[in-house]
Amino acid sequence: MKILRAVILVALCAIISGCAGPSRFKTYDGPEVTRLLVYKESRRMYLMHHDAVLEHYDIDLGFAPAGPKEVEGDGKTPEGDFLIDRKNPNSDFHLSLGISYPQPNHVMAARELGTGAGGDIFIHGGPRPFTDRTGPDWTAGCIAVTNDEIEDIYAMVRVGTPISIYP
Numbered sequence: 001m002k003i004l005r006a007v008i009l010v011a012l013c014a015i016i017s018g019c020a021g022p023s024r025f026k027t028y029d030g031p032e033v034t035r036l037l038v039y040k041e042s043r044r045m046y047l048m049h050h051d052a053v054l055e056h057y058d059i060d061l062g063f064a065p066a067g068p069k070e071v072e073g074d075g076k077t078p079e080g081d082f083l084i085d086r087k088n089p090n091s092d093f094h095l096s097l098g099i100s101y102p103q104p105n106h107v108m109a110a111r112e113l114g115t116g117a118g119g120d121i122f123i124h125g126g127p128r129p130f131t132d133r134t135g136p137d138w139t140a141g142c143i144a145v146t147n148d149e150i151e152d153i154y155a156m157v158r159v160g161t162p163i164s165i166y167p
Contacts, residue, residue, distance in 0.1 A: 025089070028155040030054065036084070036123075036163040038143060040065055040077060045123075045143065047156060055156070057149050062141035067167075069101070069141055071110050072118030077141050077165065078106070084123075084161045087154065094125030094147040095154045099163060125150035 031049040038045045040061055047055045064075035078101045086098035102110070102117035110117035118141060125147035138144070143165075145153065 026151050026155040028152075030156070033157050033161055036157065036161060038077075038163065038165040040079070040165065040167055045145070047153065055152065057145050057153070060139060060144040061137045062139050063137055065137050069106070069118065069121075071113055072116045073140075074118070075141060077139075077143060078102075078121055079165050079167055081162065081164050084157055084159055084163055087159060088122070091122070091124055093122070093127055093142075093144070093150075095150045096122040096124035096142075097154065097157055098122055099143075099165075123150070123153060 031052075031054060033047045033054060034050055035048045036045060037048060038059065043059050043061070045057045045059045046053050047057075061077040062069070062075040065077055067076055068079040069076040078099070080103075082103070083100040084097050085100040088096040088098065099121045101121040102119055106117040121141055121143075123143045123145065124139075125145060
């Protein structure tokens with residue numbers, strides 16, 4: 001009797017787990033992404049494994065992309081060396097990867113101007129309910145790709161990965 005209950009319980013668990021369907025997150029088992037390189041002027045982002053390019057993407061930036069981000073609301077995408085510091089599976093922009101902006105030097109420089117440095121800078125997909133870009137350079141300072149692309153990037157990039165953003 002105990003064996004029959006155990007078999008039924010295992011079968012029931014298998015059936016229930018099969019109903020869950022596939023995970024909404026892609027998986028990646030290729031070479032580690034060791035760095036992200038972003039070139040604002042050419043609107044390109046590269047996922048690197050040491051010196052080799054694993055993937056590259058066309059990107060959109062903040063609505064006023066020229067120059068480094070200085071203050072909250074300026075519409076600029078930061079420049080410099082940062083880290084991917086978080087993953088957000090519940091983003092309003094499909095999926096997103098957080099960038100470690102602002103750093104202390106950004107906060108101090110903005111404070112000297114009498115304002116804040118801003119924050120919540122991400123690599124993300126398109127806004128809901130849209131599934132793709134809304135036009136060139138439409139973000140508040142983030143780096144945007146398509147929803148399909150952010151799904152791949154989200155799977156490939158780990159928290160702690162360095163990202164360098166160049167003019």
